[in-house]
Amino acid sequence: MSVKKNIRNALLLLIFSLPVYAESGFFDNYVYRMWNSFGGLSGTTATDIAQTSDGFINVGTYEGLVRFDGVEFTTVKKASTNDFQFASVRAVLEDSRGNLWLGSNDEGLQKISEDGNKCYTVKSGLPNNSVRALAEDKDGNVWIGTAAGIVYLTPDGKMLTPQFESGTVPKGVIAISLFCDSSGNIWLVTSNEKGLFVFKDGLFRIRTELDKFGTYFVSSFSQDLQGTYWAGLNTLGIARLKNGKAELVHTGTILDTSPTWAIHVEKDGSIWFGTERGVVVYSGGSFHEYKEMSQTITKINKIISDREGNLWMATDHNGIVKITQGKFNVTNYGIASNAITEGQDGKIWVGTDLGVRCYENGNEVKNELTEYTAGLRIRHMATASNGDILVSCYTSPGQLRYGKDGIKSWTAEDGLTGNKVRVAIEAESGELYVGTTTGLSIIHADGSIKNFRQIDGLENEYVMCIYQDLNGVVWVGTDGGGIYLFKDEKIIGVYTTEQGLAGNIVFKISQDKDGSYWLCTGSGLSYFPQYDSTHGIPEKAVTLNSEQGLGTDSVFQFFPDKDGNVWFTSNYGIASAVFSEIKDVAEGRSEKVNVKYYNHNDGLDSDGPTSTAVSICDRNGKLWFTLIDGIAVYDALLRTSSPVMPLVSIESVTVDNKEYKDECENIVLKPGTKRVEIKFTGISFDAPERIRFTHKMTNFEDDFSAPSSARTVSYTNLKPGKHTFYVNAINGEGLMSDQAESTIFIQKPYIYQMPQFWVIIALIAMTSIFVFFYLKERAMRRENIRLEKMVRERTFQLAHEKEKSDRLLRSILPDKIAEILKDDIHSIGENFSDATILFSDIVSFTKTSSGHTAEEIVSALNKLFSLFDDRAKAMGVEKIKTIGDAYMAACGLPTKNPDHAKVMVDFAKGMFEDLAEYNKTAKIPFNMRIGINCG
Structure with a gap:
C-alpha cells in the first residue's frame, strides 16, 4: 500500500510541477528593466508608447512627450522657444507618411511634420480637446478618439465625423482605444457598457456576439496573425472572437480576473497581454504568467515591439518597462x-x-x-x-x-x-x-x-x-x-x-x-x-x-x-x-x-x-x-542570424554657446567662430550603454576616429570652407549603422582668409614691387646721369687743374722733368757735363716792392716771368725754377745742345728785350741783372 501511495504522490508531484516548469521555462531567458521618475522619466505614469522611424522610443506622459534613446530622456512640450501647443500627451501615433500625431489631455491634437506643425482643437472640428486614442487605416486616414466622440482626418486634411448605428450608443462616447485590423477595418473600444464597435459600410456597428456574456465592459482589443480577435473584457477575462463567434478563454492566470488594458501580437505569433497586475503571454498553445514581473508592475497601458524585437510597456505607476530576450540561456x-x-x-x-x-x-x-x-x-x-x-x-x-x-x-x-x-x-x-x-x-x-x-x-x-x-x-x-x-x-x-x-x-x-x-x-x-x-x-x-x-x-x-x-x-x-x-x-x-x-x-x-x-x-x-x-x-x-543595424542621430550642435536643435543640416559659421560642439546618439536598445561612435570632420581630419562611447565631440578653429561631419554608431554586437549621419558646416572667412583677398594682395604686392623697382630704376638712371655729369664736371675740373699743375710744373722744372714727374713723382738724378745755366733777379726788389701790395707784386712778376717762359720755350731753353724775384734757366739739359752757350746768351739778350717791353706799360717797372755760367 505504501508503494502505491508513493507512486501516486510522485505522479501528482510530476503533474502539478509541469505547468510551473513550463511557465518558469518560458521566461527564464527574459529580463526586464524599468524607468520611472527616479530613472530620468518625467513622472511615473506613461499613457502611451511608440517607436518612431528615427528609432527613438516616444512616451506619452502628463509632462509632455518624452523621447528616449536608451540612455537619455528628452521631454518635448510647449514652450516659448517652439510652436508646440501641448503640455501633456495621452496618445502617440506615427503615420505611414512619417508625421507624428500627439493627442493631449486638454490641448487637442498636435501634428508634427517636416512640412510644419499644426494643432487641431474643437475649433478645428474635434468633438473634444481631450484626445484618448489614435489609429491610421489602410487609406491613410487618421482616426481620432476623444472624450466626446470620434472623427477622422483624410490625407488631404479634411476632418470628417463617422456615424454610429442607430440606437447603439449614447451621445458623447468616450474612446479608450482604436485598432485597424488586417482587412483595414477600424475597431473602437469605448468606456461605455458593451463598448466594442467596428466601422463598416460608413457606420460604427456594435458586435453582438459578445452579448451572451451579459453586462460587459471592453478594456482592450487586437487581432492575432491567424485573424482571430482577442478582447479584454475587464474582470470577466479574455474573449476570443472568430468566425462571428465569441468564447471566454480560461487561462489559469491573472488574465481570468484582472482587467487587460493592452494586447500586443509579436512577429512569432505570441500574444502579450498587459493587465493591471502584470504580464501574461500566449505562446505554443499555452499561457505563461511572468510572475517575477507581476510582483512589481501595475496596470499596463500599452505594449509595443521595437525594431530589434525588444518589448516596451507603458504603465500607470511604474513608468516604462523594457523586456528583452537575454543573450544567454x-x-x-x-x-x-x-x-x-x-x-x-x-x-x-x-x-x-x-x-x-x-x-x-x-x-x-x-x-x-x-x-x-x-x-x-x-x-x-x-x-x-x-x-x-x-x-x-x-x-x-x-x-x-x-x-x-x-x-x-x-x-x-x-x-x-x-x-x-x-x-x-x-x-x-x-x-x-x-x-x-x-x-x-x-x-x-x-x-x-x-x-x-x-x-x-x-x-x-x-x-x-x-x-x-x-x-x-x-x-x-x-x-x-x-x-x-x-x-x-x-x-x-x-x-x-x-x-x-x-x-x-x-x-x-x-x-x-x-x-x-x-x-x-x-x-x-x-x-x-x-x-x-x-x-x-x-x-x-x-x-x-x-x-x-x-x-x-x-x-x-x-x-x-x-x-x-x-x-x-x-x-x-x-x-x-x-x-x-x-x-x-x-x-x-x-x-x-x-x-x-x-x-x-x-x-x-x-x-x-x-x-x-x-x-x-x-x-x-x-x-x-x-x-x-x-x-x-x-x-x-x-x-x-538576422542582425538589426543601429541608427544614429545628431541631436544638437552648439556653436560658441549658441545651440541648434532643429536646424542641424546646414550651419553657417560666422568668421572667428572658435568652438563647435556636436551631440549625437545611437539607437540600439539591446545594450544602449555599449554603443560606440566613430566620426570624422572633412577638411579637418583624414580618417574616422577610433570607436568611443563619448556622445559629444568638439572642434575648434575650423578653417574657412565647407566641412561635413559624419558619425556612425556601433552597437554592442559590433554592428555599424548602415549610413552615417551627417551635417554640413560652412565656415565663413574673415576678408583676409578669402582667396580673392590674397589674389588682390598678390596683385597689389606685384604692382608695388613693379612700381618700386621702376621708380628705383628711374631714380638710378637720374642718379647715373647726375653722377655722369658730375664726373664729367669733375673730370674737366681735374683736367683743368692738371693742366694748371702741369703748367706750373713746367714753369718750375724743365719740360722733360715735368713730363716725367707729372705721372709719377719720384727722385730723379742725372749728370750733365756740358750745359749753360742762367741766373737772374730783379735789382733792388725789396725797395721796389715795398710800396705795393702782395697781389700787385705777384701779378707784375707773373706777367714778366710769363714773357720769359714764352721765350724760353721758343728758343729751347729749359726753365729751371722761379724763386721770388729770381728766374733760373738752362740750356744743354735735359736735352743736349752743342750750341748751349750761344743759345743762352741770345736768351739773356731776349730777356732784356722782354723787360724793356714790359716796362713800357708796367705799373711796377723793374731792372734786372743776369749771370751766365757754362761748363
Missing part, C-alpha cells in the same frame, strides 16, 4: 559547474560540484559516467584523441577515463601524487599529464606513472592548469610558482614574475591560431609571440590588465569564438572583445581595447564564473560558460 543548477568539454560525438559534458552532466542536442541525458560520478566534485574535464572523456575528481576515485571500454580510474594508491586532481590532458604521445594539489603525474600507456614533486624540481606542487603547445612542450601552471616547461618528461625551464610573467598564480594557458601565447594569471594577462619553446622559457611577456581596458587585473580564462572575438572570464564576470583589437594592444599598435561585459540585462542571471572553471566554444559556434550556480549558453549564430 542560463541553466541554474544551484551548484557550481567547473569544467565543460565537447566529445567527438558532439555531446557536451559538464563537470559540477555534484558530478558530471551530459547534454545531447540541447537535452540533458543520463549515462554510465553521469551515474558513476553522482555526488563527486569534478574539477576538470577534457576529451582524449580517441574520444574518451577525461574526468578529474577532487577526491577518490581521482582521475577517470571514460570510453567504450567503460570507466578507468587512477588514485594515489595506483601511484598518483594525490587524489585531489585539478586537471588532466592527453599529450601527443598518448601519455596523460595529471595535475593534483600535491604534484604532477605522467601516466604512460603501459600503466606506469612518473611523478614530479619538490624533490624532482617541481618547487610548487599545486598544479592549476596543463597545456601542450604546438612544439610539443607541456606547460604546467601552478598556484603561486609560475609555470614549468616540460620536454621529454624533463623540466626545461621555469617561468615566473622574475622573468616577466604577469603573476605566479596561473589559471589557464593557450595559443592562438598564429601560435602566440596567452597566459591567464591572477595579476593580468601575459602575451608573447610564437617562439621555439623547446629551448626554454620565452623572453619577457607583455602584460595586459585594467590599464589596457580589460576592466580587470585578474583573468581566469581567455578563448576565441568563431566570429573573430575573444571571450574571457574574471571576477567581474564574462566579457568579450574583438580579437584583432586586443592583439593590436598586445603588440603595441594600439593603447586600449574596447571590452564589453555581460550582466543581468543580457540574461546572465548569475553570480559569474569561478577562477578555475573551464568554458568552451563548441563545433557549432555556441559558447558554453561554467558558472558558480550552473551554466550559460551563448549562441552567436542565433544572435547574428
Whole structure:
C-alpha cells in the first residue's frame, strides 16, 4: 500500500510541477528593466508608447512627450522657444507618411511634420480637446478618439465625423482605444457598457456576439496573425472572437480576473497581454504568467515591439518597462559547474560540484559516467584523441577515463601524487599529464606513472592548469610558482614574475591560431609571440590588465569564438572583445581595447564564473560558460542570424554657446567662430550603454576616429570652407549603422582668409614691387646721369687743374722733368757735363716792392716771368725754377745742345728785350741783372 501511495504522490508531484516548469521555462531567458521618475522619466505614469522611424522610443506622459534613446530622456512640450501647443500627451501615433500625431489631455491634437506643425482643437472640428486614442487605416486616414466622440482626418486634411448605428450608443462616447485590423477595418473600444464597435459600410456597428456574456465592459482589443480577435473584457477575462463567434478563454492566470488594458501580437505569433497586475503571454498553445514581473508592475497601458524585437510597456505607476530576450540561456543548477568539454560525438559534458552532466542536442541525458560520478566534485574535464572523456575528481576515485571500454580510474594508491586532481590532458604521445594539489603525474600507456614533486624540481606542487603547445612542450601552471616547461618528461625551464610573467598564480594557458601565447594569471594577462619553446622559457611577456581596458587585473580564462572575438572570464564576470583589437594592444599598435561585459540585462542571471572553471566554444559556434550556480549558453549564430543595424542621430550642435536643435543640416559659421560642439546618439536598445561612435570632420581630419562611447565631440578653429561631419554608431554586437549621419558646416572667412583677398594682395604686392623697382630704376638712371655729369664736371675740373699743375710744373722744372714727374713723382738724378745755366733777379726788389701790395707784386712778376717762359720755350731753353724775384734757366739739359752757350746768351739778350717791353706799360717797372755760367 505504501508503494502505491508513493507512486501516486510522485505522479501528482510530476503533474502539478509541469505547468510551473513550463511557465518558469518560458521566461527564464527574459529580463526586464524599468524607468520611472527616479530613472530620468518625467513622472511615473506613461499613457502611451511608440517607436518612431528615427528609432527613438516616444512616451506619452502628463509632462509632455518624452523621447528616449536608451540612455537619455528628452521631454518635448510647449514652450516659448517652439510652436508646440501641448503640455501633456495621452496618445502617440506615427503615420505611414512619417508625421507624428500627439493627442493631449486638454490641448487637442498636435501634428508634427517636416512640412510644419499644426494643432487641431474643437475649433478645428474635434468633438473634444481631450484626445484618448489614435489609429491610421489602410487609406491613410487618421482616426481620432476623444472624450466626446470620434472623427477622422483624410490625407488631404479634411476632418470628417463617422456615424454610429442607430440606437447603439449614447451621445458623447468616450474612446479608450482604436485598432485597424488586417482587412483595414477600424475597431473602437469605448468606456461605455458593451463598448466594442467596428466601422463598416460608413457606420460604427456594435458586435453582438459578445452579448451572451451579459453586462460587459471592453478594456482592450487586437487581432492575432491567424485573424482571430482577442478582447479584454475587464474582470470577466479574455474573449476570443472568430468566425462571428465569441468564447471566454480560461487561462489559469491573472488574465481570468484582472482587467487587460493592452494586447500586443509579436512577429512569432505570441500574444502579450498587459493587465493591471502584470504580464501574461500566449505562446505554443499555452499561457505563461511572468510572475517575477507581476510582483512589481501595475496596470499596463500599452505594449509595443521595437525594431530589434525588444518589448516596451507603458504603465500607470511604474513608468516604462523594457523586456528583452537575454543573450544567454542560463541553466541554474544551484551548484557550481567547473569544467565543460565537447566529445567527438558532439555531446557536451559538464563537470559540477555534484558530478558530471551530459547534454545531447540541447537535452540533458543520463549515462554510465553521469551515474558513476553522482555526488563527486569534478574539477576538470577534457576529451582524449580517441574520444574518451577525461574526468578529474577532487577526491577518490581521482582521475577517470571514460570510453567504450567503460570507466578507468587512477588514485594515489595506483601511484598518483594525490587524489585531489585539478586537471588532466592527453599529450601527443598518448601519455596523460595529471595535475593534483600535491604534484604532477605522467601516466604512460603501459600503466606506469612518473611523478614530479619538490624533490624532482617541481618547487610548487599545486598544479592549476596543463597545456601542450604546438612544439610539443607541456606547460604546467601552478598556484603561486609560475609555470614549468616540460620536454621529454624533463623540466626545461621555469617561468615566473622574475622573468616577466604577469603573476605566479596561473589559471589557464593557450595559443592562438598564429601560435602566440596567452597566459591567464591572477595579476593580468601575459602575451608573447610564437617562439621555439623547446629551448626554454620565452623572453619577457607583455602584460595586459585594467590599464589596457580589460576592466580587470585578474583573468581566469581567455578563448576565441568563431566570429573573430575573444571571450574571457574574471571576477567581474564574462566579457568579450574583438580579437584583432586586443592583439593590436598586445603588440603595441594600439593603447586600449574596447571590452564589453555581460550582466543581468543580457540574461546572465548569475553570480559569474569561478577562477578555475573551464568554458568552451563548441563545433557549432555556441559558447558554453561554467558558472558558480550552473551554466550559460551563448549562441552567436542565433544572435547574428538576422542582425538589426543601429541608427544614429545628431541631436544638437552648439556653436560658441549658441545651440541648434532643429536646424542641424546646414550651419553657417560666422568668421572667428572658435568652438563647435556636436551631440549625437545611437539607437540600439539591446545594450544602449555599449554603443560606440566613430566620426570624422572633412577638411579637418583624414580618417574616422577610433570607436568611443563619448556622445559629444568638439572642434575648434575650423578653417574657412565647407566641412561635413559624419558619425556612425556601433552597437554592442559590433554592428555599424548602415549610413552615417551627417551635417554640413560652412565656415565663413574673415576678408583676409578669402582667396580673392590674397589674389588682390598678390596683385597689389606685384604692382608695388613693379612700381618700386621702376621708380628705383628711374631714380638710378637720374642718379647715373647726375653722377655722369658730375664726373664729367669733375673730370674737366681735374683736367683743368692738371693742366694748371702741369703748367706750373713746367714753369718750375724743365719740360722733360715735368713730363716725367707729372705721372709719377719720384727722385730723379742725372749728370750733365756740358750745359749753360742762367741766373737772374730783379735789382733792388725789396725797395721796389715795398710800396705795393702782395697781389700787385705777384701779378707784375707773373706777367714778366710769363714773357720769359714764352721765350724760353721758343728758343729751347729749359726753365729751371722761379724763386721770388729770381728766374733760373738752362740750356744743354735735359736735352743736349752743342750750341748751349750761344743759345743762352741770345736768351739773356731776349730777356732784356722782354723787360724793356714790359716796362713800357708796367705799373711796377723793374731792372734786372743776369749771370751766365757754362761748363
